Structures are given as structure tokens and as C-alpha cells.
Amino acid sequence: MRNTNATSIRELRQLSSGFAENYKKISGHIFEYHRECTEGNDELRALGMVNAKEDMQVFMLTENSYSDLFLQAIIYHILTNKAISKRVDFLSEVLDFVSKASNEIMPRTIKKNNIFQDFANCILSIGQRNEKRVNVSIHELLNQQMLEPIYQKTVHENFDCKGRFICEIDGKKDLINIILEGKREKYERFNERFSQCAALCMVLNISAGRQLxxxxxxxMKVVYREIIEDGLKYNGTNAHTMVKKVVNSTGVATFNSIKESMFIREKISRGLFRECNLIDEYILKNKIQSIYYNTLLEIYDKEIIYGIKDSFIMYLKKITDMMIGLLYKIDEYQ
Incomplete structure (x- = not known):
């Protein structure tokens, strides 16, 4: 069984024009893969040579490949696309459509004949389902914080540090001013915290999959603000405490759970988007992703096998038609 995921994302990231046609091409490959595998499984099932486990594997590979394609297109073709000025409008359009499409999908609870088979499929897909639930909970938590009046969404040009290196900063006073964005802090406290950032960058490169x-x-600014300074807690623990446990651990540096690693990784992403003054766009991206994932979770939970040929593919094709139409509009800006 071939995996379409790596090829799809590599192709997508290499594209610089013709977004709509390329999205159509890659999504077509994914749907064709699903069709071929499903028809092949049906033929083998008639001969008693395949079971629902193979159907679930096809479902998971198809879903994973398409989800990456969809979300990467939102990030690289819309959210961070400097060629378009109305990114919020485009993302709002995606949000409205995904919400509508999700409401139109009505997963059915189908009576199964083999509870052992159902249980096996639930176990097979539990990792993928749990990862989506964690993603949704983290995005909702971060969005809630960013929508609070006290949260500063934008970075003033005086504190912009894109393309700059630590060695270029003239003195500790200027460094504190940029990192803390005008907020005052004692030198001793800042020095202690800032000295941790270098070690944290190394740990996050290894344990959280971030290239820092x-x-x-x-x-360094993002790590300082998102990991050390921000006190937002996930499951009762803030980011600084999570990372300190990794730094102070013996042996291989790993987080206590995948949830913690995902939380840290997403906070770094949030900080980088904020540095580009893209928080409003980032909030919309999180809303889109949460609705999309919640719909997939419904399909996973209620139509694990026999209903996916209908609701699953129908849902993805609705999104595909919407994305292709939207990307044609964006192509005009390139």
C-alpha cells in the first residue's frame, strides 16, 4: 500500500504558481489512490481475503494525506502569501464554507455485525484520532487567550526583529527593549531568563521538531515570550515548566507526553506568526482546522468502516471544490 503523504506535501511546498491546478492534481492523486485501494479491497473481500482492517488503513492514509494537503495550502497559499492583501477575507471564506460543509455531513451510526472487528479498528485509529483531539484542544486554548483584550496581537515596528541576529543588537538595554517590547525588567532577572533561551532552542530542536x-x-524572542514569560497552562502546566523538565532530565531529552510536545510546538508557531503580525489570520486558521478535525472525528467515531465511502469522500470533495475555486482567485494575485 503506497503512502501518498510525502509526495503531496513535497510537491505542494515546491509550487510557486498555479495553485489551483496543482491542488486539483494532487487531490486527484489522493482520491484515485483511495478509489483503487477501496475497489481492490472489495474484490479481495468477495474472496474472503481482506477484512475491515485494510479498509481502515486506506481511510487513515487517505485522510492523513488530504489533511496535510488542505492545511498546508491554507498556510502557504493564503495565510503567509504576501502577494494577497486580503488574507483575512480569504480565510473567512474558507471558514464559512468548512462550517457549512461540516453541518451537511451527517455521520450515521451503523449497526455492526462484529464487535471484535469494530474494537480492532478503534485501536488501530486511536493514535490518529487522539492527535486530532489534542490539536483541537490546543488551538481552542490559544485562540481563547489571543481573543482576550489584554493579549497584544501586533508587534510594533520598533520591536521588529526579522532578519536580525543577536550580535547586531547594540547593548543589553536595546535587547531587553526588543524582547520585552518596551516592558521594563531587571537586568539580573532578564539575564537569567535569556540565558535559558539558548539551551531551550537546542532542546526544542530535538524534542519538539522546531528549527530554532x-x-x-x-x-530567541519567541522562545523567551512564549516559553519562559507566558504563563498559559495546558492541563495545569505552563510551557516553561514543561520544557524545564526536559532540560533537567537525564538521558534522551523528551517531553512527558506527546500532548506537551504538541503544545510547545504550537506555541512556537503562534509566536512566529505574531512576529509577522499574522495573529488574526492564525486565529482563523485554528478555527478552520478545529472544525475540520471535529468533523473527521465524527466520521471516525460513527462511520469507522462502512460509512466512510459516502460521508468521508463526499466531505473531502466538497472542500476540494471550494479550495480550487478559491485558489483560482488567489492565482490572479501572483
């Missing part, structure tokens, strides 16, 4: 450099001002 201790020499790059923007990365």
Missing part, C-alpha cells in the same frame, strides 16, 4: 537558532533574534 540561538543566534537568531526572532527565535
Amino acid at each position: 537558532s540561538a543566534d537568531y533574534l526572532q527565535h
